[in-house]
Amino acid sequence: MSSMIDKCLQAIRPEIRQLSAYHVADAKGMVKLDAMENPYLLDKDLRAELQGLLASADLNRYPDPSAGVLRQHLREVMRVPQGSEIVLGNGSDELIQMLAMAVAQEDACLLSFEPGFVMYQMIARFCDIEYAGVPLTESFEIDMGQTRRAIEKHQPAVIFIAYPNNPSANCFNDRQIEEIIAMAPGMVVVDEAYHPFAQKSFMHRLKDHDNLLVMRTVSKLGLAGLRLGLLCGHPKLINEIDKVRLPYNINVLTQTAAGFMLEHIAVLDEQAAHIREQRGLMMDALRSMQVLEVFPSDANFILFRVLGIDANEVFERIRQQGVLIKNMKATEGLLNNCLRVTVGTPEENQAFLSALRNAVKSLSPHGAGGDEK
Secondary structure, eight states: OHHHHHHHHHTSOHHHHTOOOOOOOOOTTSEEOSSOOOOOOOOHHHHHHHHHHHHTSOTTSOOOTTOHHHHHHHHHHTTOOTTOEEEEESHHHHHHHHHHHHHOSTTOEEEEEESOOHHHHHHHHHTTOEEEEEEOOTTSOOOHHHHHHHHHHHOOSEEEEESSOTTTOOOOOHHHHHHHHHHOSSEEEEEOTTHHHHOOOSGGGGGGOTTEEEEEESIIIIIGGGOOEEEEEOHHHHHHHHTTSOTTOSOHHHHHHHHHHHTTHHHHHHHHHHHHHHHHHHHHHHHTBTTEEEOOOSSSEEEEEESSSOHHHHHHHHHHTTEEOEEOOOSSSTTTTEEEEEOOOHHHHHHHHHHHHHHHHHHSTTSOTTSBO
């Protein structure tokens, strides 16, 4: 038996065997502030109406393969320009994978910025494509000198630009992005996963650049459980990318639920406004603490560095108090000693801030790490 297992394992590419699976922390019983989710549930009446629709869905039939009605809803809500086309994915991850598969040929390269969204690099490796990561500056901005050299050297088929960036939460300079689009030898994907909180977009610029693609998701709007993303761009590009999409990738329940919620987009917009308001309050509270370096945020999460204390210990003390945030687990580089927290409800945010103050106070040499500056 073991020899057969060994033979089977040998059939798997070495670079896949060397990878670690994407880890999702167990958040059972915790205040969950580690995954950039919208913390708000729908009200009782809206949930009841949605449940009635889902109960009547034809689960015995395959879904509309093109999700035509849903795509039209998304076009209107997301303000996709006339003349641009849309392809849908099972979350943004599938869209990134579709792009990688579409360009996967000898000497192909995917390029992005680091630290950035880990799936750009992981999916490049899944598809056996070269990946080039361009380091950001110390303030998490694009270094145009390094970017120009990297583009010239690697001639990337696709450049991914997260806007805002994850995990640093900032939007890059628009003029620099425009310059990258102009110099790119291939496609440039502006990933706007956190658009509800940034309120900035390149969507309207699709008509100006044939090589520009804009990617969105409904996950951060409060529909993370649906797994629905969209990629917008020139019809000829979208048509080619659509060829590698698996049939029926957007299931009946997702099409039904997403279509219903897009008809009630004002509810989700109001929730996003609450999160933006809470983000400001959290930023103020974190910046008042003398042991923290807090980075600007255009997203629904905040990156901060702990000064003079081991962030791993701070993370663990916070976790022991029932609050789960994200430990960046970096001992050097731009994310050295950094933690990341999602903006939650007012109650969740207060629970986090209390746990953080307790943690840094207990770990500070003089017990004053949580004091205001």
